[in-house]
Amino acid sequence: MNAIAIGNHIRPVSCSLKSLGYETFSISYFNDLDIRMCSREVYAYLSNVIETESLRKNKDNVEKFFKEKFNEILNKKDIKIVIPKRNRDFIEKSGIEVISNSYNVQKRAENKINLYKACERLGINIPKYMVTNKKSRIISFVEEVKSAVLKPAEGSHGNGIFFVNERNIYKIVSKINTDEYIVQEFISGDSFNINLVRGLSKPLYVSMQIVGDSFFGARDFLYCGNVGYVKVEKEKEILNAFLSLGEYFGIRGIYGGDFIIKNGNFYIVDLNPRIQGSYDCIEMSYGENPLKIHIKDFFEEKIDEIKLKFFSGRAILYARENCKVKDSLGFENIRDVPEKGVMIKKGEPICTVVAKSEKLEEVFLKMRKIAKKIYEKKIETVDTC
Numbered sequence: 404m405n406a407i408a409i410g411n412h413i414r415p416v417s418c419s420l421k422s423l424g425y426e427t428f429s430i431s432y433f434n435d436l437d438i439r440m441c442s443r444e445v446y447a448y449l450s451n452v453i454e455t456e457s458l459r460k461n462k463d464n465v466e467k468f469f470k471e472k473f474n475e476i477l478n479k480k481d482i483k484i485v486i487p488k489r490n491r492d493f494i495e496k497s498g499i500e501v502i503s504n505s506y507n508v509q510k511r512a513e514n515k516i517n518l519y520k521a522c523e524r525l526g527i528n529i530p531k532y533m534v535t536n537k538k539s540r541i542i543s544f545v546e547e548v549k550s551a552v553l554k555p556a557e558g559s560h561g562n563g564i565f566f567v568n569e570r571n572i573y574k575i576v577s578k579i580n581t582d583e584y585i586v587q588e589f590i591s592g593d594s595f596n597i598n599l600v601r602g603l604s605k606p607l608y609v610s611m612q613i614v615g616d617s618f619f620g621a622r623d624f625l626y627c628g629n630v631g632y633v634k635v636e637k638e639k640e641i642l643n644a645f646l647s648l649g650e651y652f653g654i655r656g657i658y659g660g661d662f663i664i665k666n667g668n669f670y671i672v673d674l675n676p677r678i679q680g681s682y683d684c685i686e687m688s689y690g691e692n693p694l695k696i697h698i699k700d701f702f703e704e705k706i707d708e709i710k711l712k713f714f715s716g717r718a719i720l721y722a723r724e725n726c727k728v729k730d731s732l733g734f735e736n737i738r739d740v741p742e743k744g745v746m747i748k749k750g751e752p753i754c755t756v757v758a759k760s761e762k763l764e765e766v767f768l769k770m771r772k773i774a775k776k777i778y779e780k781k782i783e784t785v786d787t788c
Contacts, residue, residue, distance in 0.1 A: 405443075405480050407499075409469060410488025414438040414739055415682045419694035420486065428480065430472045432465065435754075436740040446472040452788050453747040466491070473497070486694075489677060502701050504654055504676050512652040512676040515554070515585055521651050527644045528670045530663075532587040538576040541586050545572045550589040552624075555582060564624040587672075592665030596629055596681055599645055600657050600696055602706035606642050607657065607696070608685045609633055613718055619774060620721030620750070628755070629681040630716035630766050632688055641669050648674055656697045657682070680717070683738060687715035687759040713759040716766040720753040720774050726782045728753075736773050746788040753782065 406425040408417040411432040418441035420427040426443045432455075434447030448468050470493045476482065477497060485499050490506040504512075511517050522529045530552075533544050545551050550568040553575065566589065567575050598608040610631030613619070619627045635641065645660055654676045661673040678697065685693045689709045699706050717738070728745045738755040747753055754777070758769035 404483040407473065407476055407482055407485045408442075408487075409473060409485065409491075409494070411465075412680075412739070413488050414441070415686075416486050416488065416678060416694065417441040419686075419692050422692050423694060425483075428476045428482075430469055430476075433739065434742075436742055437734060437738060444476075446476075451745055453741065453745060453751045453753075454788070455751055456748075502656070502698055504656065504658075508653050509676050512648075512654060512674050515673070516583075517652075518648070518671075518674045519585075521648060522671055525644075525647050525651065527647070528668060530588040530590050530670050530672065532585055534583060534585055536583045538579075541567075541576055541584065542572055544586045545569065548588045552587045552589050553579070554585050554587070566623065590663050590665050590670055592663040592670070594661065594663055595633070595635060596631075596659060596661050596679065597641065597645055598657055598659040598679060598681060598685055599642060599649075600700050600706065601646065601649065601655065602696075602700050603708065605708075606638065607693070608681060608688060609635055609638065610681055610684060610716075612661065613716075616718075618771060619718050620723045620753075621719075625721070626680070626719070627721075628716060628718035628770075629684055630714070630763070630770075631681075631684060632711055632714060633763070635669075636664060636667055637669055644669075644671060645674070649676075652676060656700050657685075657693060680719075683717045683755070683757055684715040687757060688713050713761060714763040714766050715757070715759040716770055717755055717757045718770045718774065719755050720777060722747045722749050722751050722753055722782075723778070724784045725749050725786065725788050726753070727785050728781065729783045730781050732777060732781050736769070737777075746785065747782070748788045753777065 404425050406420050407428050409430040413431045417427050417429040417438050421441040428444050429438055429442040430446045432448045439445050482499050486502045490503045490509055492506050516534055519529050545567050553567050554564040565575050594612040596610050596612050597606050599606050610629035613627035615621050615623050615625055616627045621627045658676050659679050660675050663670045690712050691709050726747050728741050728743050731743050732740050736757055756770050756773040758766045760766050
């Protein structure tokens with residue numbers, strides 16, 4: 404059977420499809436070695452230089468590329484199913500079985516304003532917030548709450564997010580445009596991520612989030628990865644809150660979101676109506692292919708409870724400087740593997756390191772050890788990319 408996996412970062416889905424016996428045709432932003440190993444054919448927007456600025460600035464060109472390659476595959480292959488990371492209008496109109504939430508469901512659920520209004524209706528805790536495109540109102544809000552997070556209404560991976568307080572607010576607002584922003588009270592608690600599915604009575608995976616860790620080349624609110632499974636206070640209440648949001652928006656399959664815990668209270672800050680970055684961790688922790696669960700939920704088949712076997716984690720390594728891959732990274736505990744000779748711009752992802760252990764504390768130590776070796780021995784600094 405033939406399948407299409409399509410999305411900016413689709414490698415985990417492509418490899419899961421292969422393990423289920425599908426001949427997979429992958430359309431991706433990145434052209435890493437492991438997605439090639441999992442795919443019959445790969446159509447990648449990037450090749451010899453890794454940079455995501457064009458993904459943000461040239462969205463129309465990227466979407467055009469995805470649509471053209473999608474139709475090209477359909478014209479020459481008999482495709483059974485399509486699994487997109489994010490659904491698209493042209494995918495829904497293809498007539499092929501799509502294992503994904505609809506384009507409209509994803510668009511509604513990923514909009515943070517819609518999320519916060521849904522939380523208010525459902526009685527779910529969220530940080531105090533305001534939506535505005537007026538810089539004067541942003542300043543007034545920050546002066547009231549003392550410290551806040553400023554972010555666009557739509558976005559992911561921590562891009563375009565600013566921490567603001569009374570000392571830097573005037574400098575920050577001078578840099579932003581007049582688009583609609585959310586300014587939200589900053590809650591200095593512990594940050595977590597959850598994966599869940601309707602058919603299970605407990606979360607699939609709860610993890611601590613790694614955000615802005617300079618060791619992995621990140622800064623500010625940039626997402627680095629996850630470590631789990633972790634037990635958290637009020638886990639059942641948190642699960643029920645996300646299940647309620649899933650029902651509210653009509654979400655199916657594996658999905659999840661981010662929340663903060665402070666002083667015994669939890670606050671939901673993001674909802675992701677799709678397969679998340681922490682997908683790799685589910686597979687490592689259970690030794691099961693998560694895509695089987697994802698597909699079963701779409702067809703409303705019974706999902707058996709699965710048993711946790713390991714703690715696991717993943718961390719994205721970002722380039723500390725402009726660099727070049729000078730030696731093969733290999734595949735042991737490394738995912739999203741760039742080819743030797745690929746150029747990577749400062750601040751862009753090099754690869755993902757993964758680890759599992761019977762002890763939670765060992766997972767993070769293992770990832771740091773692998774990352775250190777890559778930074779010191781596998782890449783070299785270059786002047787320009």
